[in-house]
Amino acid sequence: xxxxxxxxxxxxxxxxxxxxxxxxxxxxNATHGYIVTNSLFYWWGFQWVNADSETEHGWLVxxxxxxxxxxxxxxxxxxxxxxxxxxxAAILCALVLHALGFIAQQPRVSILALLFYCWGxxxxxxxxxxxxxxxxxxxxxxxxxxxxxxxSISFWLRMGVVRTGAAAAHLMGIGVLRNGTQLIAPDGxxxxxxxxxxxxxxxxxxxxxxxxxxxxxxxxxxWLRCFIFxxxxxxVFASNVVRIVSIIVAAKVGGQAAGDRVHDVMGYAVFIxxxxxxxxxxxxxxxxxxxxxxxxxxxxxxxxNAGAAGLSRSALVAVxxxxxxxxxxxxxxxxxxxxxxxxxxxxxxxxxxPIELPTFLDSGWxxxxxxxxxxxxxxxxxxxxxxxxxxxSQSGPSRQTLLSIVLxxxxxxxxxxxxxxxxxxxxxxxxxxxxxxxxxxxxxxGFDATVLHVHRNSAGYGGRGEVPEIVVYWYVGGDRIxxxxxxxxxxxxWNRVLHxxxxxxxxxxxxxxxxxxxxxxxxxxxxxxxxxxxSFQPALAR
Numbered sequence: 172x173x174x175x176x177x178x179x180x181x182x183x184x185x186x187x188x189x190x191x192x193x194x195x196x197x198x199x200n201a202t203h204g205y206i207v208t209n210s211l212f213y214w215w216g217f218q219w220v221n222a223d224s225e226t227e228h229g230w231l232v233x234x235x236x237x238x239x240x241x242x243x244x245x246x247x248x249x250x251x252x253x254x255x256x257x258x259x260a261a262i263l264c265a266l267v268l269h270a271l272g273f274i275a276q277q278p279r280v281s282i283l284a285l286l287f288y289c290w291g292x293x294x295x296x297x298x299x300x301x302x303x304x305x306x307x308x309x310x311x312x313x314x315x316x317x318x319x320x321x322x323s324i325s326f327w328l329r330m331g332v333v334r335t336g337a338a339a340a341h342l343m344g345i346g347v348l349r350n351g352t353q354l355i356a357p358d359g360x361x362x363x364x365x366x367x368x369x370x371x372x373x374x375x376x377x378x379x380x381x382x383x384x385x386x387x388x389x390x391x392x393x394w395l396r397c398f399i400f401x402x403x404x405x406x407v408f409a410s411n412v413v414r415i416v417s418i419i420v421a422a423k424v425g426g427q428a429a430g431d432r433v434h435d436v437m438g439y440a441v442f443i444x445x446x447x448x449x450x451x452x453x454x455x456x457x458x459x460x461x462x463x464x465x466x467x468x469x470x471x472x473x474x475x476n477a478g479a480a481g482l483s484r485s486a487l488v489a490v491x492x493x494x495x496x497x498x499x500x501x502x503x504x505x506x507x508x509x510x511x512x513x514x515x516x517x518x519x520x521x522x523x524x525p526i527e528l529p530t531f532l533d534s535g536w537x538x539x540x541x542x543x544x545x546x547x548x549x550x551x552x553x554x555x556x557x558x559x560x561x562x563x564s565q566s567g568p569s570r571q572t573l574l575s576i577v578l579x580x581x582x583x584x585x586x587x588x589x590x591x592x593x594x595x596x597x598x599x600x601x602x603x604x605x606x607x608x609x610x611x612x613x614x615x616x617g618f619d620a621t622v623l624h625v626h627r628n629s630a631g632y633g634g635r636g637e638v639p640e641i642v643v644y645w646y647v648g649g650d651r652i653x654x655x656x657x658x659x660x661x662x663x664x665w666n667r668v669l670h671x672x673x674x675x676x677x678x679x680x681x682x683x684x685x686x687x688x689x690x691x692x693x694x695x696x697x698x699x700x701x702x703x704x705x706s707f708q709p710a711l712a713r
Contacts, residue, residue, distance in 0.1 A: 183488040184296035187262060190495040191288045194269070198502040199285075201276045204552045204584020211281050218317045228377035229315035235384050236308040242388075243304035254302045258294030259487045261287050266491075266498045273502050275664035276583045282316050295484075307387060314380035328375075330602075331408065336415030343416075345423050353599070354419060361422035361430055374441055379403045382449045389453045390463055402452055403445055410444035413437070513649025515677035516576060516707050524556035525576045525677060525707060532702035536562040541573070554580025556675075558707070562699055572683040572699050576707060579676050583663060586678045588656045589644050590623070598625040598640070605654055606643070606693060611701045616710035618652040620645040622693070624685070641692040644680040652711055679708070 199211025206214050219229035265288035272280030286309045294302040337349045348355045355362045379400060386399030414437040422430030457464045517526040530538050538560035547557075556578030564570050579585035590600060601624045610616035623642040645652055646659040649672075653659050659676055666672035681699065685692040 181296055183484045184292050186488050187295060187491050188292045190492050191262075191265075191285075191292065194266075194495050194499050195281070195285055195288075198273065198499050198506070199269075199281060200278050201273045201502075201506055202278055202582055202584045204582045205550060211278060211285060214278050215282055215316070219315070224317045226315065226317040226376075228380070231377065232312060232315040232380055235380070236311045239311065239384070239387070240305055240308040243307070244300070247300045247304055249298075249300050252299040254294040254299040255484060255487065257302065258291040259491065261291035261294070262491050263494060265291065266494050270498055270502060271668055274505055275667045277660075277664060279316050279318070283313075286310070286312060311380070311383070314376055314383075318376075328408065328411075332411045332415055335408075335412045336419065339412065339416045340419045343420070345419060347419055354415070356422070361419075361427040374445075375404070375407050378407055378442070378445045381446065385449055385453055389457060392463055395456070395463055399449060399453055402449055406445040406448045407441070410441040413444065414441055513672070514578065514675040515647030515649060515652075516578060516679075517709065518556075518578075519558070523554065525558035525578050528558055528560045528574060528576075528703060529706050530560070532562065532699065535565045536572075536699060536702065537565065538562040538574075541575070551577075552580050552582040552585050554582075555585040556580070564695075570683065570687075570695060572681055572695060574699060574703060575680045575682075577678045577680075579678075581673065583660070583676075586646065586656070586659070586676055589642060589678075589680055593623070593625055593642065596627075598627045600625050608643075608697060608700060610704055610710055612705075613710045618645060618711075619654045621654045624689070639685040640682060641685045641689060641696070642680065642682045643693075643696055644678065646676055646678050647708055647711070648676045649674040650711065677708075 195211045197209055200206075200209055200214045202214075206217050208214055208217075215229075218224040218226040220227070265284040268287065269281045269284035272278065272284060290302070290305055290309050293305045297304075333349060333354065337347055337354060340347045340354075346357050348357060353362065382403035383396065383400040386396035390396055390399065414434075417437050417440075418430045418433050421433040518524070519526045527540075528538060532538070541559040541561050543557045543559065557576070558578075559573070559575040562572045562574060577586060593600060603624070604622050605619050606622045607617055607619050610618070620643050623644075624639070625642055626639045645654050646656070647653075648659070648662065651662055653662065663674065663676060666674060681696045683692050683695050
C-alpha cells in the first residue's frame, strides 16, 4: 500500500479518534461520588490501581489484549480491503450507547461504548484486517471492567466454600463447627472466618480471563474456547475448598499458627490448581483431537468486502463529528440539570436532608441524634442528605435500634449496598432474606425489605463476645419501594433514560441486636417503624 493510501485511510480514523477522545475525556463520566472526574479514561484506570475496586488485574488484561492484537495482525494479510460500513456503524452505535450510559449514570455501559468506538476507529485505520484482528482483544478488555455485582457473588461463593470445606473435613474425621462463614474447632483450638478474599471472587475474574486467553490461542472452534473458559469456574471453587480444608488440617495438627501459615501458602496453590487444570485439559484435547487445535490461518480469509456504499469517507467522517458534537452538547446539558423534585422521603426545611426523625415514640422509645461520620461525608457526594437516630427502649435500655436514612442528591453514588459498609466495619454477614413489613394503619402500603444476619466479635465493646445483629434495609423512590440495590438501579436507570427523571432515592436502614432471637429482633424493628414510618416515608402501595 502506498504512503498516499495510508494517509487517506488514517486521516478519517484520526479525526474520529480525536472526536471520541474529547467526548470520553470531558463528557465520559457522570458519577462523581467516589471518583471525582469527568474523564471515563481516568475513572476506568483508577480502578486498576485502587485495591478496594479489586480490579488490579486490569493491567494484566490490557497487556494480554495488546499481545493478542499484534499476534492477530501478524496472522492476517493486508489485502487493502476496507471495512468502512461496519466501522462507521459501530462508532455511531457507540455514541448512542454512551449517551444512555451517561444519562443512566452507568460508567460501565460507557466503557462498553468506548470499546465499540475503538473497534470502529481501528476498522477505519486498517480496514478489514484490523477489524478482525481487534475484535477479540477489545472484547477481552471486558474482564478489566469493575463489576459491583461480584460482591453478591462473593457472598454465595463464601457460603458454598465454607459448607463444602466443612463437609470435606467431616469426611476426613475432623470435627469442625460451622457458624455462618466461620469454621471453629470444637475445643476452641482454632477459629477461621472465611472472608471475601477467601471466596475466590478476587481470583475468579483474573483466572477466567487467563483461561479464555489460553483457549483462544490453543483452539479454533468457538464452542471449545468457551468450554476452556467455563472450566476455570468450577476449578476456582474447588481450589478454594482445597485451600480451606488444608488450613483446617494444618490447624488440627499444629494449631492456629500452623493454619495461618498454610493460609498464606495456599493462596498461590489456588492459581496453580486452576491454571494447571486448564492447561492439562487443553493439552489433552489438543492431543486427542488435533484438528481442533489452532492453525495459523488468515483470520480475514474468505470474508466479503464491507466497504461503505453510497457515501464517501469524508461525508461519513463529517456525520461522526457532528454526532459526537451533538452528543457532547446534549450530555453537557443533561449533567447540568438539577435532580428531580420527587423524593422517597419527606424533606426537612431547605430540602437538602430528610426530615428529622422523632425523638419520643409512642411505644416507649427515646431517640438521640447520630451524626454522619467524617469518612461518610468525605466519600459521598456533598449533596447527600442524612437523618439518623439511635432509639433506646424505656422497658429495656439494653435493647437499642438504629434508624438511618441516607438521601441521594444528583449523583446516584450517594447510595450503595449496605453490605459494603458492614464488611468494612468488621461485620461478618451470615445470610440474607426478605421480610415484609407493615405500614401502620395502611395494609396496602406494606413493603418488602432485605434482612441481613450479621455478627462480629465485640470484646472491645463491653466484653460480650460474639454479638449477633439484624440489619434491615430498603430503598424508596418517588413512587416505588424496592428491597435491593439491583432493583433500585434498574428502576432509576429506566426513569433517567426513558422519562428524563432522576428521583432522589432514599436508603433506609435499621439495626438491632438479635441476642433474644430473630423473631424478637424483627418485632422490635416493626415496633419502631410503627411510630416512625408516617413521619418520614409517605404511604406507597406496592
